[in-house]
Amino acid sequence: GAVVSQHPSWVICKSGTSVKIECRSLDFQATTMFWYRQFPKQSLMLMATSNEGSKATYEQGVEKDKFLINHASLTLSTLTVTSAHPEDSSFYICSARRTRPSGPSTDTQYFGPGTRLTVL
């Protein structure tokens, strides 16, 4: 089955530092990937849509200069939290929308296992 990985699975950093989270589709290509954030005891909120080779589209209220997204290849999107602060502590989940190989699962979104970020 289609697998999406995230690295790291958890990270603890000091306030003011930047943290990069990777999202990879392991056995399929994805033109579009999505980034979500989940605060404790809340549901997932879409942060941005990442398209390969173009700028990401951010949801209202999400600071694009703080959450830098790069979708440099059809299997990799990265989210960089710049100058992280304690309020950025959250569970970040990505998903990838399968483009290739084509078949019954084309256009299905597959979710990564998440990255837990704690900013001290």
Next chain:
Amino acid sequence: KQEVTQIPAALSVPEGENLVLNCSFTDSAIYNLQWFRQDPGKGLTSLLLIQSSQREQTSGRLNASLDKSSGRSTLYIAASQPGDSATYLCAVEDTGGFKTIFGAGTRLFVKA
């Protein structure tokens, strides 16, 4: 703007009971609807995916139905077990930008 609502927010049942979780959405122009399970501190486990043209999907003790015209989906869990205890999320993918909007979830506790 699509909104997804899940009822109830929390549910506690004795082992062996059949139960129904409800999900409603405001915009019927959806691409698909998916039910997920999330254990505390963990990621998402996809349970059932229903395409917009489908009415239901089944997997083991789980059955999910979709009524697009009324904006509703139900997840039926038969013969519940303590291992079913988790948060169940309903998510709708729209037809435009293929964004997925999640409900707030139903926290299920099955007592042994």
